[in-house]
Amino acid sequence: VFGIYGEIESLLSKREWSIFRLYLGGLSYKEISEKLDIPLKSVDNAVFRVRKKLKMQLSHKKLIS
Secondary structure (H helix, E strand, C coil): CHHHHHHHHHHCCHHHHHHHHHHHCCCCHHHHHHHHCCCHHHHHHHHHHHHHHHHHHHHCCCCCC
């Protein structure tokens, strides 16, 4: 499991990784926004970018060996 998280982390910016970890932890966009003291729209945009990056990697099978 650690290997996959490491692969994902390497694809993302530090901010995206922080947001993604909180998102996986079950926090809402609003809770993430408050916890990281960033605008709600920034959280929404970051989650969108993360999903896009992960879909691209999965479709190229670079994430799964």
